[in-house]
Amino acid sequence: MTLHIHTPLIESRPLSLAAGSNVWLKLDALQPCGSFKxxxxxxxxxxxxxxxxxxxxxxxxxxxxxxxxxxxxxxxxxxxxxxxxxxxxxxxxxxxxxxxxxxxxxxxxxxxxxxxxxxxxxxxxxxxxxDDPLLWAGHASLVDEVAEAGMKPDAVVLSVGGGGLLSGVVEGLQRNGWGDVPVLAVETEGAASLHAAMQAGHSVELERIASVATSLGAKRVADQALVCVQQHPVHSHLVSDRAALEACERFLLDHRVLVEPACGAALALAYAPGALAQYQNVLVVVCGGATATLEQIQAWLQQVD
Missing domain, CATH: 3.40.50.1100 (Rossmann fold)
Structure with a gap:
């Protein structure tokens, strides 16, 4: 018996039509505390x-x-x-x-x-x-559940903050023999510590976090995230705060689940027309987030460019 629950894996018709791929959602926003954590x-x-x-x-x-x-x-x-x-x-x-x-x-x-x-x-x-191997091992259970359901994706889309989810998903992919499945790691432009580290080839500390996606606000990504980049196909993607916020609103309308902008970053990539078209079956990790409200998301939308 674990403290986390097995979360639903569903095919999203709205996201599939937007992306031009079959988009599957791992709904970890439904964990008892509101997120994959x-x-x-x-x-x-x-x-x-x-x-x-x-x-x-x-x-x-x-x-x-x-x-x-x-x-x-x-x-x-x-x-x-x-x-x-x-x-x-x-x-x-x-x-x-x-x-x-x-x-x-x-x-x-x-x-x-x-x-x-x-x-x-x-x-x-x-x-x-x-930043803890115990965390990564626990997060890897997300991939175990997808494997148990019999669905091998052609790519996994997830948001990156400190790199814990990325590290866990890569561990899960590798322990299920899915080392060939690329991870599309999404950050907002003002909180892109993984992107900066991948460009530099080593860990980089951002001067500041300039994003409403505060759950992605790690100035420096975990070293393990860089190890994952070296050992597994990981592709970095950046989205704007506006795209992340609009994805939150759109996802609420499409699936009646409210998520934080940090999760909206991954959803924004899936909503971007054709961004995932090269993959037939895509798994999007809906990582969740319990602290955002709809009013706050709408207020942020009025503030961003």
Missing amino acids: LRGVGHACEVHHARGARHFVSSSGGNAGLAVAYAGRKLGVPVTVVVPETTTDRAKDLLRLEGAKVVVHGSSWQEANALAQTLVGPDDAFIHPF
Whole structure:
């Protein structure tokens, strides 16, 4: 019994018509905490709990923290989440709803993370939002479920923030013997740390995050993401904030599921006419996100170019 659930795999008629391919959706927005993060975070929390951890500490302004809070509540382990000052009231409310203690510190995730590290005692476990082999192993279960369903895609489309989902999906593809299936890694133009690293050939720190897709806001991608690029066919794609936001609205209309702009980035590529036409069957990871509201998405749309 895992903390995450098996999520639906459905064929999307609207996206298939837009893309000119058969588009399949892995609906991880339907995880109990609202995002794919529960796969890896839940796995990490279960492992640390089995090793005797009495308290989980995390640093996250959003979905990773929610996943830790959910896992802690289910396992009966208290949770402290350190969030930066930029974290929305809604995100903090959702964390408290799961019973987590919320500490607000610093102007960025990096500063929140630095404080979180100091709060970890000898009987505690620190749960990283994206850079941990336990997380990648858990995220790989997403591909296992697709394989069990008997659908081998010609390509996988996913959003990249810190690189945890990318690392897990590549691990899942390889452990299922699908090393030939390319991953189309999508970022918004103001949060493209993987794209910058792929161009430079090494890890690069962005000066700042200039995107409404704050869940993609890692200034530096995990080193494992670069290892994946070297070991697996990974193609980098960039979309605008506007395209990501419009994809969120369109997806809500098409499938009655509200996702964050970070997830909208991957959907934007699928909605772009002909962008996926070279592939017959495409898997899009609908990674979700619990902290955005429709009002917020519409407000952002009025602000972007």
